[in-house]
Amino acid sequence: MITLISSDKRKFHVLEEVANQSLTIRDVIEDRRGRRRADRIILVTNINSKIPEKVIVYWLRHFLMPEEIAHASMSHKKAEKLKKWEAKFFDTDIDTLNDLILAADSLDIPSLFDGACEKVSDILKNRSAEEVGEISKIENEFTHEEEEEEIPSENAWVWRNEFA
Amino acid sequence: MEVIINKKKTRSENLDMISNLPDSLLIDILALLDPRDAAQTCILSKRWSNLWAFVPSLSFDMEKFKGKADNFNNFVSSFLRLRDKASDVHKFALRYAVSLETKFSDLVIWAWIMYASEHKVKNLVVHLVGWPCHFLSNKSRFHCDTLVNLHLCGIVLMEADDLCLPKLKTLSLIDVIAHGESMQKLQSGCPALITLIMCYSTMYTSNISFGSIKSLTIECCTLGSSSPFSISAPCVEYLEFVEGKGARIITFNDMSRVTKAIIGGLGEPGRTAHSFRLLDAIKGVQDLEFTCIYLEVLYLNRELLKCGIFNKLKNLRLGFGCPCQDYSTLLSSFLKHCPNLEYLCLLHDKDFCDCEERHGEMFSKIGHKQYEGFHGRYLKLVTFDSRTLCQQNLLPHMEKAFLQWNKEV
Structure with a gap:
C-alpha cells in the first residue's frame, strides 16, 4: 500500500499494483524498494484533492480491466x-481536464493523458477562434489595430473559404 | 521522502486554465485538431500565435476542408511553408479526393510527401479517394530513412517504382493496384518490414515471398489474373486471412510458425475449400478465430478429416452466420480436432440471426460433454458473443481502417 498526499493535505491510500499505472510512481517505488515504510508516502504537491480522486478512480477502472486480456473472446464486450x-x-469541465492533463503528464500515465487531450481537442474542434478564446478564457492581449489589420492579413490563408 | 512530481504551477481563480499548460502539452492538444483549426489559434494571443507551427502531427483531410480543391492545395502548401522549419513531422496524413478537376495534382501531392520525408517523417498516410493515382508520380524513386509506418490507400504501384525504406516496419496497402512484380520489389526495398496489411487490393503477380514479415493480413484481395497465387512467408506468427468475393485462389506455403490466426470468408459455394485447406498449413496455431458466413459443412468436414489434430490449440473462436441446424454438427467436427482446448467462444452474426434458444441448447451440450470424440478435459470457459462478422460493404470498411489507423498512430 502506498500513500499519496495532495496539496491540500488529503491522504489517498492506493494499492501499489494500482498506482503502478503511473510510470513516475512506479519508478519512485522501484528506487525506494527495501527501505522504511515511511518511504511509501508520495507527496503530489501541486495537485488538489479533486484530481487524485479522479486519477485513482481511473486507475481502479483500468486495473480491473487490464488492456491485454488473455482471452480475446472476453475482450469484445468489456x-x-x-x-x-x-x-x-x-x-467534465475544461478546468478539470486541464488538471488531469497536467497530472497525467507529470505522473506519466499515457492512456489518461491521451484521453484527456482528445477530449479537450473535441471541445475546441470546429469552433471559431473567438469561441475557443471564450471557452478557454484566453486573454487577448493584441492591440485593436493588430486585431483588425495585421493579423488577419498575415494569416489570410487559414481562414475559411470566403477569405481564401 | 518527499517527492515533488511536477513542474511549478501558480494558479489564481480567474486565470484561464488552458494557459497553465506548458507549450509542449498545448502542442500535443493542437496535434489532435484539424490543421486548420490548429492554425486558427494563432489569433488567440501572442503566446498562441506561433504554437501551431510546431505541431509534429499533420492530418490534412480534403473532405473535412469543405472547399474547392485549389483552396485545399493552397492551404496545405501555405501551412507547410509557414510552419517551423526546424521541427520534425512525426506523422503526415493526407486524404485527398481525386476528381477530374484535381486529377493532375499528383505533383503537388508528391511535393508534400517530399516535405514530410525531409522532416524525418515516421508515419505516412496517403489516402486517395475516387481515382487511383500513381504514388510516385513521374519520379520513380522514393527514399526515406526515417519512415516506420506507411499506409497507402487508392494508389497504383508500378514495377519500375524504386522504394527504399530501410526502417519501414508496417505497411498497409488498402485498395492498391500493384502492377507487375512491384510487390516483390517493395519487399526488397523494405528489409525491416514486420507487419504487412493488404485489403481490397489487386495484385498482378503470381507469387510473393516475404522473408522478414511476422504479421500478415490479407483481406478480400482480388488478384489481377486467374492463375493461382502463392504466398510464402516463413516467419509469420500472426496471420489474418479473409477471403473476398470471387477472389483468386491463394495458397500459403511455410506457415508452420503461425501461433495466432484469424481466418474468415463468405464461404461461397465451391470456393470455400481452400480457406479450409489453409487450416492444414497452420497446425501449430494456439489461438484461432474461424468465421464463415455461408458455410458448407460437408467441405469443412472433409478438409478437417484430412488435416489432423491441432495439438497446441487452446483458444478457439468459431463464428458462423448461423445456420442453426448445422452449427452443432460443425462444432462437433471441429472439437474433435482440438483435444487441448481451454477457451471456446462461439460467435454469431448479430445481423444474421438471433435465435438464442438454439444456441442455449448447444451450450448445454458442451457443458454435458455430449460431443462425440471431445473429452473437454482442459476446457475452462465457454462464451457466446454476437457481433458483425463480415463487412461486405467495401467503402465503410476502408473508412474504418483509415480512422482506426489515424487513432493508433
Missing part, C-alpha cells in the same frame, strides 16, 4: 463497456 465508461469519465 472493451465496449470501458469505452462508454471513459466517455462519461472525461465528460
